[in-house]
Amino acid sequence: MIRDDVQRLVVEALTAAQQAGEIPLFAPPEIQVEHPARAEHGDYSANLPLRIQGLARMKALEVAEALRRHVPSHPAVAEVRVAPPGFLNFYLDATWLASQVTAIVAEGAAYAGSSSGAGQRLQIEYVSANPTGPVHVGNGRGAAIGSTLARVLRAAGYEVEEEYYVNDAGTQVAVFARTLYARYQQLFGRTVEIPENGYPGEYMVQIAEQIRERHADRFLRPVGEEASPELGELGIQLMVDQIRDDLELLRVQYDRWFSERSLQTEGGPYSEVMRILEERGHIVRREGAVWFASSQLGESKDNVLIRSDGVPTYFASDVAYHYDKFVLRGFDRVIDIWGADHQGHVSRVKAAVTAVGGDGDHLDVLLYQLVTLKRGTEVVPLSKRAGEIVTLRDVVSEVGADAARFFFLSPSAGSTMDFDLELATRQSDENPVYYVQYAHARISSILSRAASEELSSEGAETSLLTHDAEQALLRKLLLLPEVVEQVVSSLETHHLPAYAQSLAQSFHVFYTQCRVITDDVPLTKARLALLEATRTVLARTLELMSISAPEQM
RNA sequence: GCCCCCGUAGCUCAGUGGACAGAGCAAUGGACUUCUAAUCCAUCGGUCGGAGGUUCGAAUCCUCCCGGGGGCGCCA
Numbered sequence: 001m002i003r004d005d006v007q008r009l010v011v012e013a014l015t016a017a018q019q020a021g022e023i024p025l026f027a028p029p030e031i032q033v034e035h036p037a038r039a040e041h042g043d044y045s046a047n048l049p050l051r052i053q054g055l056a057r058m059k060a061l062e063v064a065e066a067l068r069r070h071v072p073s074h075p076a077v078a079e080v081r082v083a084p085p086g087f088l089n090f091y092l093d094a095t096w097l098a099s100q101v102t103a104i105v106a107e108g109a110a111y112a113g114s115s116s117g118a119g120q121r122l123q124i125e126y127v128s129a130n131p132t133g134p135v136h137v138g139n140g141r142g143a144a145i146g147s148t149l150a151r152v153l154r155a156a157g158y159e160v161e162e163e164y165y166v167n168d169a170g171t172q173v174a175v176f177a178r179t180l181y182a183r184y185q186q187l188f189g190r191t192v193e194i195p196e197n198g199y200p201g202e203y204m205v206q207i208a209e210q211i212r213e214r215h216a217d218r219f220l221r222p223v224g225e226e227a228s229p230e231l232g233e234l235g236i237q238l239m240v241d242q243i244r245d246d247l248e249l250l251r252v253q254y255d256r257w258f259s260e261r262s263l264q265t266e267g268g269p270y271s272e273v274m275r276i277l278e279e280r281g282h283i284v285r286r287e288g289a290v291w292f293a294s295s296q297l298g299e300s301k302d303n304v305l306i307r308s309d310g311v312p313t314y315f316a317s318d319v320a321y322h323y324d325k326f327v328l329r330g331f332d333r334v335i336d337i338w339g340a341d342h343q344g345h346v347s348r349v350k351a352a353v354t355a356v357g358g359d360g361d362h363l364d365v366l367l368y369q370l371v372t373l374k375r376g377t378e379v380v381p382l383s384k385r386a387g388e389i390v391t392l393r394d395v396v397s398e399v400g401a402d403a404a405r406f407f408f409l410s411p412s413a414g415s416t417m418d419f420d421l422e423l424a425t426r427q428s429d430e431n432p433v434y435y436v437q438y439a440h441a442r443i444s445s446i447l448s449r450a451a452s453e454e455l456s457s458e459g460a461e462t463s464l465l466t467h468d469a470e471q472a473l474l475r476k477l478l479l480l481p482e483v484v485e486q487v488v489s490s491l492e493t494h495h496l497p498a499y500a501q502s503l504a505q506s507f508h509v510f511y512t513q514c515r516v517i518t519d520d521v522p523l524t525k526a527r528l529a530l531l532e533a534t535r536t537v538l539a540r541t542l543e544l545m546s547i548s549a550p551e552q553m
Numbered sequence: 554g555c556c557c558c559c560g561u562a563g564c565u566c567a568g569u570g571g572a573c574a575g576a577g578c579a580a581u582g583g584a585c586u587u588c589u590a591a592u593c594c595a596u597c598g599g600u601c602g603g604a605g606g607u608u609c610g611a612a613u614c615c616u617c618c619c620g621g622g623g624g625c626g627c628c629a
Contacts, residue, residue, distance in 0.1 A: 037575085041572065047571060060609075130629070288627085295626095300556080301625080303626065306627085313627065314628075340623055341629095342629085343557050343624055344556080344557080345624090345629090367558075367623095369558065410565090411567090412566085415558085415566070416622065416623095423565095438589080442589055442591095446589090498567065501576080505577095508593070509593070511593085515587070
């Protein structure tokens with residue numbers, strides 16, 4: 001991408017200036033090239049002179065002047081200027097800029113891809129909500145972030161596997177099974193209370209009904225006896241099916257659903273990690289429990305792996321699960337996306353990964369702040385145990401997958417977000433996703449009209465694209481590869497909706513100021529080429545977020 | 554008490570070492586006989602929570618304080 005070229009020019013200029021004896025010899029720091037905030041400062045800016053003024057024992061402006069004299073010529077760069085207090089500013093060539101539309105259209109759906117992750121296998125795990133209830137709005141945020149990140153990382157060349165970790169073991173599942181059996185018995189007229197800390201939600205009744213429909217009274221046992229384990233398993237399976245369906249409504253699909261219970265088979269990952277930890281001296285026994293001696297590894301405390309009642313903790317499963325990811329399946333990188341309430345879990349999992357033979361530094365845990373659901377100013381409780389359960393399905397069916405995804409992706413993961421149902425269901429121009437999609441529909445409309453008039457961009461003379469609005473749009477088109485790279489390196493997906501909005505804005509301004517189809521055939525051709533490039537980039541941006549790009553609205 | 558995240562325009566949020574702090578929405582005033590007005594243009598709006606410090610340069614880094622959220626050895 002062009003920014004890398006500019007960076008290279010700066011490096012070459014420094015080397016040449018040093019060889020010419022105009023700047024003393026020293027190893028240069030990292031070269032930073034950025035977009036100046038103000039257009040008058042050019043398209044790209046290097047702060048190198050300011051950063052090396054001390055090393056060079058020269059004034060920054062003198063350094064900048066020396067560098068400027070040695071910047072090699074480049075077809076994309078029209079001019080290089082020195083600006084106080086010591087910036088080196090690069091101005092793109094208008095004709096070169098316009099010529100990029102051809103390159104963009106040629107790349108098509110592959111535009112802004114790269115090979116920076118080529119050859120690396122990456123696993124990304126997200127949502128992984130307990131299968132004891134439907135996924136809620138907060139899970140939706142993790143789902144949108146995770147699935148988008150997976151797409152972007154694939155675009156950057158990583159071999160990505162998306163996974164959902166099904167917590168089908170442990171106490172919550174047992175409580176789920178007891179609740180289900182109570183509901184099931186109720187369907188047959190028995191007066192049975194659901195367990196005290198069970199799951200009161202209506203969905204449990206529906207699952208019980210599904211089971212009754214398929215299996216009639218097969219799971220009914222004499223009064224007072226416990227349910228057959230099979231009933232609980234069946235219930236979990238039905239719950240997982242529903243979670244899968246709900247997530248698909250948000251256009252989220254996994255490569256694999258990984259069962260927690262599968263870790264605990266004889267000689268499986270769970271017993272394997274316990275053996276490894278024991279061998280390496282990371283186990284202590286105290287107060288009847290088995291602990292991971294993480295305080296020896298710099299953690300603030302030890303953590304329980306097996307409770308005094310003999311039941312392994314969630315943490316123990318997680319260690320086994322990450323052992324499976326890193327050691328057994330050999331992923332080069334692993335990304336976990338968790339709600340911020342799991343924050344305390346991060347460092348101990350990393351420590352454990354390293355302790356069982358992986359590398360905790362190859363694990364990135366992305367935390368997103370929880371979502372506050374609102375109706376206007378009123379806060380709606382999300383808890384699975386509260387009376388009103390607002391599921392992800394409810395929200396998606398109200399506002400649509402496009403708007404839901406755009407909403408979830410817009411704020412940075414570290415910011416808490418309010419999801420206002422009232423605002424999101426209002427399908428008005430306040431909703432930014434329509435603004436972006438409308439740009440795509442407008443472009444499609446013009447292109448189809450051009451096609452019907454047998455006009456095309458073939459043989460377009462792109463150098464005619466000199467209007468300010470055209471040039472601004474062109475600059476925006478060139479930005480997507482940088483945005484993608486930023487998402488890859490920061491794992492922050494919120495840059496995508498922001499970019500989509502600013503790209504749409506540049507297009508709408510262009511649309512207002514420049515008529516595409518006119519009697520001026522050469523200009524019409526050039527502008528059709530620009531439209532094709534814009535549609536390519538806009539569609540690509542939306543596709544990375546799994547948001548649809550409508551032909552008409 | 555300790556740890557993590559957040560605090561930026563009326564609201565929702567970008568910007569996390571660069572040049573005079575931005576966007577959307579809201580508010581106010583304009584623009585359609587023209588390829589989609591779900592659009593565009595203009596105006597209004599900020600002691601960047603507070604105080605010190607580091608730096609050529611701080612919303613950004615460091616220290617302390619205030620406010621909101623989350624977490625802290627046998628829940629997940």
